[in-house]
Amino acid sequence: MSDFAAVARGVTKRFGRTLALDDVGIEIRAGESHALVGRNGAGKSTLVSILTGMQTPDAGEVSFFGEPAPPVADSSAWRRHVACVYQKSTVVPELSVAENLFINRQDLGGGLISWKRLRREASSLLETYDVAVDPDSLVSTLTVEQRQLVEIARALSIGSRFVILDEPTAQLDGPAIERLFDRMRSLQDKGVTFLFISHHLQEVYEVCQTVTVYRDARHIVTAPVAEMSKPDLIEAMTGEAGGLNVPSGDDRPSSDDLVLSVSSLSGDHFSDISLAATRGEVIGLAGSASSGKHEFAETVYGLRKPVSGSISVDGASVRGGDVPAALKAGIGCVPRDRHHQGLVLDLSIAENATMSTAGAFVWPSAQRSAGSTAIASYDVKAAGPDQPVSDLSGGNQQKVVMARALAGDPSVLVLINPTAGVDVKSKESLLGVVDAQARRGKAAIVVSDELDDLRVCDRVLVLFHGQVVREFARGWRDQELIAAIEGMSSE
Amino acid sequence: MTKAMTPPVSASAPPEKQKFRLARYQDLALVPVIILLLIIGAILSPIFLTPNNLIAVLTQQSELSLLVLGQAMILIVGKMDLSLESTVGLAPALAVALIIPSSAGGLDVGLAAWLALPLCILIGVAIGGLNGFLILKVGLSGFMVTLGMLTMLRGLQLAITEGKSLIDVPESFLYLGSTTWLGLPAAVWICIVCYAAGIFVLKYLRAGRSLYAIGGNSEAARAAGIRVDRVVWIVLIIGSVLAVIAGILMTGRLGSVAATQGEGMIFQVFAAAVIGGISLQGGKGTLFGALSGVLMLGLVEQILRLQGVSGFYIKASYGAVIILALIVTRFATGQKQE
Numbered sequence: 064m065s066d067f068a069a070v071a072r073g074v075t076k077r078f079g080r081t082l083a084l085d086d087v088g089i090e091i092r093a094g095e096s097h098a099l100v101g102r103n104g105a106g107k108s109t110l111v112s113i114l115t116g117m118q119t120p121d122a123g124e125v126s127f128f129g130e131p132a133p134p135v136a137d138s139s140a141w142r143r144h145v146a147c148v149y150q151k152s153t154v155v156p157e158l159s160v161a162e163n164l165f166i167n168r169q170d171l172g173g174g175l176i177s178w179k180r181l182r183r184e185a186s187s188l189l190e191t192y193d194v195a196v197d198p199d200s201l202v203s204t205l206t207v208e209q210r211q212l213v214e215i216a217r218a219l220s221i222g223s224r225f226v227i228l229d230e231p232t233a234q235l236d237g238p239a240i241e242r243l244f245d246r247m248r249s250l251q252d253k254g255v256t257f258l259f260i261s262h263h264l265q266e267v268y269e270v271c272q273t274v275t276v277y278r279d280a281r282h283i284v285t286a287p288v289a290e291m292s293k294p295d296l297i298e299a300m301t302g303e304a305g306g307l308n309v310p311s312g313d314d315r316p317s318s319d320d321l322v323l324s325v326s327s328l329s330g331d332h333f334s335d336i337s338l339a340a341t342r343g344e345v346i347g348l349a350g351s352a353s354s355g356k357h358e359f360a361e362t363v364y365g366l367r368k369p370v371s372g373s374i375s376v377d378g379a380s381v382r383g384g385d386v387p388a389a390l391k392a393g394i395g396c397v398p399r400d401r402h403h404q405g406l407v408l409d410l411s412i413a414e415n416a417t418m419s420t421a422g423a424f425v426w427p428s429a430q431r432s433a434g435s436t437a438i439a440s441y442d443v444k445a446a447g448p449d450q451p452v453s454d455l456s457g458g459n460q461q462k463v464v465m466a467r468a469l470a471g472d473p474s475v476l477v478l479i480n481p482t483a484g485v486d487v488k489s490k491e492s493l494l495g496v497v498d499a500q501a502r503r504g505k506a507a508i509v510v511s512d513e514l515d516d517l518r519v520c521d522r523v524l525v526l527f528h529g530q531v532v533r534e535f536a537r538g539w540r541d542q543e544l545i546a547a548i549e550g551m552s553s554e
Numbered sequence: 555m556t557k558a559m560t561p562p563v564s565a566s567a568p569p570e571k572q573k574f575r576l577a578r579y580q581d582l583a584l585v586p587v588i589i590l591l592l593i594i595g596a597i598l599s600p601i602f603l604t605p606n607n608l609i610a611v612l613t614q615q616s617e618l619s620l621l622v623l624g625q626a627m628i629l630i631v632g633k634m635d636l637s638l639e640s641t642v643g644l645a646p647a648l649a650v651a652l653i654i655p656s657s658a659g660g661l662d663v664g665l666a667a668w669l670a671l672p673l674c675i676l677i678g679v680a681i682g683g684l685n686g687f688l689i690l691k692v693g694l695s696g697f698m699v700t701l702g703m704l705t706m707l708r709g710l711q712l713a714i715t716e717g718k719s720l721i722d723v724p725e726s727f728l729y730l731g732s733t734t735w736l737g738l739p740a741a742v743w744i745c746i747v748c749y750a751a752g753i754f755v756l757k758y759l760r761a762g763r764s765l766y767a768i769g770g771n772s773e774a775a776r777a778a779g780i781r782v783d784r785v786v787w788i789v790l791i792i793g794s795v796l797a798v799i800a801g802i803l804m805t806g807r808l809g810s811v812a813a814t815q816g817e818g819m820i821f822q823v824f825a826a827a828v829i830g831g832i833s834l835q836g837g838k839g840t841l842f843g844a845l846s847g848v849l850m851l852g853l854v855e856q857i858l859r860l861q862g863v864s865g866f867y868i869k870a871s872y873g874a875v876i877i878l879a880l881i882v883t884r885f886a887t888g889q890k891q892e
Binding site: 364366386387389390396398403404405406407408409410414418419421422423424425426427467 | 760763
């Protein structure tokens with residue numbers, strides 16, 4: 064028996080051209096709660112999928128309690144070693160709690176399913192782990208908290224003594240988070256090991272003993288939580304900026320001409336936000352996923368209906384919740400997710416780029432030449448305007464979305480995660496477009512989790528629980544901004 | 555980075571020679587098959603290539619083709635409408651029943667005979683509108699709503715007519731169903747005009763292109779400023795109206811409204827659309843393709859008929875031919891039919 068519940072050494076994993084993990088390791092001592100933190104794209108979820116046997120590493124080895132990991136094909140062996148509670152539920156909502164606990168072993172080894180026995184086993188299992196849930200109720204009727212507890216109980220009942228919690232607190236409220244932590248501590252006393260993944264650093268300090276930081280697919284540091292101050296931790300997560308050639312735009316001409324004015328706008332997940340953008344101004348919006356920043360931006364573009372408040376462009380008021388009205392008023396948008404909202408993948412580049420602006424008549428030749436213009440203007444790597452966008456790489460697809468947003472020459476640009484999932488070169492060229500638009504006297508709102516995207520902004524507003532809590536002028540330090548996003552004071 | 559990014563830059567790319575791309579000609583994938591069928595027909599039967607025979611094929615297919623036109627647009631926008639086939643029967647039956655006296659099987663309302671056509675169209679608008687309301691505003695499953703509507707409308711027709719055929723058909727119907735313009739039956743002209751208009755709209759009008767955007771990715775269409783619900787609703791209404799026109803032509807051609815008018819057509823409608831390259835998942839296919847699907851089925855049917863295949867076998871062989879046609883199309887276009 065080894066001292067370590069799980070050890071990974073020299074793990075490398077590539078997806079196509081992307082290096083997801085670069086020779087990383089982790090050593091999780093038995094009986095501890097070990098935190099794994101890092102920014103988006105740091106490689107956390109890839110490591111989780113390797114530790115749970117969902118993926119095979121290209122190089123490196125994994126072992127549990129000193130034994131080498133089973134082959135990937137043997138999923139039941141993996142489940143005896145390690146269990147993972149994902150953000151997304153892995154229970155079947157329309158089946159009962161009892162059946163979910165013993166899913167795919169409902170017969171309890173007997174061949175025929177005895178529902179009475181199944182229920183008895185389920186209640187004794189729930190009792191062992193002190194989960195106050197009726198085994199007969201459907202999982203779909205449980206709260207997120209109860210569902211997680213059922214998943215944890217199921218994992219432990221299979222025999223696993225090592226549980227990975229992947230952002231378990233993301234959907235829980237304060238008291239539920241506290242109850243989850245209490246339970247983690249008591250299970251830990253019984254010898255269960257946890258790998259805890261969270262974006263909220265405060266929680267790491269509350270419940271974990273050791274922390275490992277990944278950044279850009281590399282292992283940065285592993286240290287006892289007690290020896291790691293918050294600023295050190297944030298610095299380890301962000302590292303030095305550098306690497307990316309992003310226009311800072313501090314030499315952009317400024318103006319007092321108001322273009323966009325949003326006054327006390329309230330809507331889904333945000334309330335009473337006012338904002339004014341002048342010609343040539345780029346405003347960044349930062350905040351955690353639940354901060355309401357996406358919803359605010361989508362409301363400005365009319366994708367969501369506001370509850371109250373008003374939006375106006377160049378002095379003219381814009382009808383809320385009406386995308387065509389927003390487009391007409393001069394608002395262009397790169398929506399949150401290009402696959403979901405940005406593109407019709409089977410249609411051509413030309414057709415996608417002109418979708419918002421086409422007149423009543425669509426002449427294929429005019430459309431094609433508009434497509435060629437977009438390809439040339441935004442540096443899209445493509446065979447021609449007739450090529451379906453499904454053929455393009457992520458970065459080039461995003462440029463087509465950008466082309467569509469800018470096709471009507473809008474005076475206000477709303478960009479939501481404009482560089483999500485694109486490579487460095489495309490990132491530079493997309494942010495270059497934002498800078499160029501601002502220099503032409505357009506206003507822009509950039510909603511992003513990426514610090515590089517926010518660097519192009521003249522000021523950055525930080526949202527927390529649907530309200531603007533801080534504003535940073537150009538020249539903010541990464542640590543300050545991240546601390547504000549994570550809801551901590553920077554000191 | 556100060557690379558000039560200022561759009562719009564005029565496209566300076568040279569007009570590169572388009573390489574031959576099969577995908578661009580997918581529309582025409584069935585044309586060789588149709589030509590092959592014409593040759594086979596000509597070999598098997600000396601009268602096959604005579605104008606009269608070919609016009610007969612077109613006339614027989616005219617009603618189906620209008621249903622396929624409507625269904626193809628509804629499929630492209632990402633929905634489906636099973637109730638089209640009962641609309642074919644109910645709309646003429648209800649309109650006629652509102653006009654003729656009860657002695658002839660009517661409802662004794664006694665509306666003027668000239669109202670027959672406008673009434674029919676109005677009934678079509680109402681059915682399509684109701685389908686749209688239930689699917690888009692109430693949020694029900696389109697498949698189930700139109701399946702329910704299929705049964706309900708058929709039942710309504712039986713209730714109104716007490717299961718009998720209505721033979722006292724207005725003049726306007728008989729005229730449209732029997733007259734010829736410039737040597738071709740009016741029904742064929744109506745189909746030509748409807749298809750020409752449909753092909754033009756779906757290729758050259760923004761409203762028509764929005765069908766593909768909605769069927770391909772309705773969220774993206776919404777984010778691009780397309781009024782998704784409105785477009786889908788209008789397409790459902792147009793589909794029902796086309797089904798009504800098919801019903802009028804059928805009534806005029808046969809001189810009566812049978813209680814089973816249109817029954818069983820929906821299967822052929824889907825078959826022709828899918829053979830013609832319309833995706834059941836939405837966003838893909840062209841109306842020209844759908845039309846060639848209709849023509850292909852019509853030619854096959856006529857060949858079977860001229861060969862004197864026994865009436866007992868014709869249904870089975872027709873079904874087999876549709877499956878065969880799907881297989882041929884699958885390999886002719888190289889695409890999976892989802």
